[in-house]
Amino acid sequence: xxxxxxxxxxxxxxxxxxxxxxxxxxxxxxxxxxxxxxxxxxxxxxxxxxxxxxxxxxxxxxxxxxxxxxxxxxxxxxxxxxxxxxxxxxxxxxxxxxxxxxxxxxxxxxxxxxxxxxxxxxxxxxxxxxxxxxxxxxxxxxxxxxxxxxxxxxxxxxxxxxxxxxxxxxxxxxxxxxxxxxxxxxxxxxxxxxxxxxxxxxxxxxxxxxxxxxxxxxxxxxxxxxxxxxxxxxxxxxxxxxxxxxxxxxxxxxxxxxxxxxxxxxxxxxxxxxxxxxxxxxxxxxxxxxxxxxxxxxxxxxxxxxxxxxxxxxxxxxxxxxxxxxxxxxxxxxxxxxxxxxxxxxxxxxxxxxxxxxxxxxxxxxxxxxxxxxxxx
Numbered sequence: 001x002x003x004x005x006x007x008x009x010x011x012x013x014x015x016x017x018x019x020x021x022x023x024x025x026x027x028x029x030x031x032x033x034x035x036x037x038x039x040x041x042x043x044x045x046x047x048x049x050x051x052x053x054x055x056x057x058x059x060x061x062x063x064x065x066x067x068x069x070x071x072x073x074x075x076x077x078x079x080x081x082x083x084x085x086x087x088x089x090x091x092x093x094x095x096x097x098x099x100x101x102x103x104x105x106x107x108x109x110x111x112x113x114x115x116x117x118x119x120x121x122x123x124x125x126x127x128x129x130x131x132x133x134x135x136x137x138x139x140x141x142x143x144x145x146x147x148x149x150x151x152x153x154x155x156x157x158x159x160x161x162x163x164x165x166x167x168x169x170x171x172x173x174x175x176x177x178x179x180x181x182x183x184x185x186x187x188x189x190x191x192x193x194x195x196x197x198x199x200x201x202x203x204x205x206x207x208x209x210x211x212x213x214x215x216x217x218x219x220x221x222x223x224x225x226x227x228x229x230x231x232x233x234x235x236x237x238x239x240x241x242x243x244x245x246x247x248x249x250x251x252x253x254x255x256x257x258x259x260x261x262x263x264x265x266x267x268x269x270x271x272x273x274x275x276x277x278x279x280x281x282x283x284x285x286x287x288x289x290x291x292x293x294x295x296x297x298x299x300x301x302x303x304x305x306x307x308x309x310x311x312x313x314x315x316x317x318x319x320x321x322x323x324x325x326x327x328x329x330x331x332x333x334x335x336x337x338x339x340x341x342x343x344x345x346x347x348x349x350x351x352x353x354x355x356x357x358x359x360x361x362x363x364x365x366x367x368x369x370x371x372x373x374x375x376x377x
Contacts, residue, residue, distance in 0.1 A: 004046050006031065008056050009081055011045075016085055016104060019281070022139070025100040027053050037276055037283055053098045057091045065185065078105075078167035078183065088169055103139075105169040109151040110144070116284050116337075117145060118328075120291070120321035121270070125149045126156075130267035130292070131224040133211075135236045140272045141285050142233045143169050149231065150207060153177060159204040164194040166209050177205075184209075195219045199226075208232040214249045221258075224265035238325065238348075239269040239290035240309045243300060255303070263300040266292045273325070273346055275332075278339045286328045286338075286346060288313065291320050310348075326353045333357060 011031060015023050020033035020040075030045040046052075060079050061069060069075040074092040079102075081087075088103040112121050124132055132149075134142045147170035153159055154177040161177050166184035173179075180201070181187075188194035191208060192215045198206050199219075211217045211232050224230045236242040243262065250258050271288040290296060290313050299305045299312055316322035323331075329343045330353060340357065347353040 005052055006046055006048055006056065008060070012081060012087065012102070012104075013084060015102075021104055023100075023102040023104070025053055025056065025102075026094075027097040027099070036281060037274065050097050053100065057098050057100055060089060061091070068185065076167055077185075078169070086169065086171065088167060103169075105143070107171070109147050109170055109172070112148060112152070115141075115144065115148055117148070118287055118289055118321065118323065120289055121145075121149065122152070123321070124268045124270075124291075125152045127229055127267050129224065129227045129229050131220060131262075131265045132229070132231045132268045132270070133234055133242055133266075134231070134270045134272065135234045135238070135242050136272040137235060137237070139274065141274050142272060145270065145272065145285075146207060146231055146233070147172070150179075150205070153205060154179060160202055161205040161207070162198045162201060162203045163207040164188065164191055164198065164209060165207070166191070192216050192219065195223070199223060199228075203228060205229045206231070210234070211246075217246060217249055221261050221265055225261065236271070238271045238288050238310070239313065240306070242269050242271070243306060243309070259301050259303065263292075263297040266296075266300065268292065271325070275338055275342050275346060277337055278342070279336055284332060284337050286325055286332060287323070288325045288328065289322050291316065291322050293320060293322075324348065326356075329353060330356050 012023065015033055018033060018035060020035050022034035024032040025048055027048055027050045030047055031042045033040045033042065058066060061075060061077060065075050065077055069091060077089050079087045079089050085107060086105040088105055090101045092099055134145055136142050150161060150172055153161065154172060154175045157176055159177045161179045163181045165181065168181050168183045172181060182194050184190060191212060195208055195216060196219055206223055206228055208216065208220055208230065211220055211234055220230050220232055234242055234245060236245050246262060247255055247258060269290040273286045274283045275286060277284050290309065293316060295312050296309065299309050310324060313322045314324045314327060317327055326348050329346055332338045333340065333343045343353060344350050
């Protein structure tokens with residue numbers, strides 16, 4: 001790398017070598033990497049000048065993207081280095097200068113076991129129709145989980161899969177399935193147009209990068225209702241909040257209709273949080289799993305009982321494979337994959353989880369560590 005100037009490809013190669021998930025470029029700072037969830041500043045790197053950052057940004061945008069960036073002052077796009085990795089790039093402006101945030105997207109798509117996803121995810125991927133929502137904050141692994149699910153379907157079934165993404169992150173090559181991947185701004189103008197058009201393109205499986213507005217939500221639920229398997233994401237923390245968020249997007253007079261429709265089409269909600277591992281370098285997901293059982297359908301349909309969803313998830317652990325965040329944290333701690341402090345930091349109910357770890361049993365949820373060992377062996 002030049003002593004006075006950042007070269008993007010060289011920087012990204014260094015980031016991958018060091019295991020960085022994200023790269024941040026800001027004027028008058030040296031580059032910052034996120035490694036295992038922590039920000040690390042590259043102190044020996046050149047300081048980024050305004051001219052250098054602008055040169056990097058404009059070198060990776062095409063003419064249409066440049067025009068849109070100058071109009072909106074922000075742009076999402078994909079960038080790749082052959083044989084190394086793909087990257088999701090966001091270019092934006094702050095305090096009158098350009099900043100760039102880059103997310104590394106590996107070429108390799110890992111399976112469920114390698115990602116430490118719950119075994120029930122395989123059953124979700126084998127559904128024939130319905131709506132599956134993956135939720136979590138930015139950087140919680142939603143795209144990685146969806147890529148793994150799509151790859152599993154691609155490897156095991158002959159299906160026509162259409163993905164609508166902003167931008168395309170993991171590239172999927174045809175195996176048993178036939179896949180079309182569409183990128184917002186390059187292959188289509190927006191999610192709702194592409195989603196509406198996809199229904200005329202003979203899909204079996206549709207992946208929508210994000211449900212961003214009322215119309216996209218309506219089409220997703222209608223597509224699931226008419227026999228398609230639809231995967232999508234929301235930036236919500238858990239299943240109960242996800243249902244409430246969907247309802248708040250719709251006018252109040254439609255809530256009963258939306259509750260009924262969602263209850264009928266919903267197959268699963270997977271909510272994720274990434275945490276540092278205690279046993280090896282890396283991170284592990286804590287995943288809350290809600291499945292569309294008859295009880296869950298009743299709770300979604302009845303506004304007086306929707307608040308019981310978290311309890312239904314906890315009680316559906318043994319028979320259905322559902323789990324709350326706290327049940328998942330308990331299991332991860334029992335396998336020595338996370339520390340006690342991390343389990344407490346992420347817990348929904350810290351006091352309850354602390355009692356569980358100490359071997360106390362409450363209600364219908366078994367909390368004793370000895371029984372936990374028997375269940376997992």
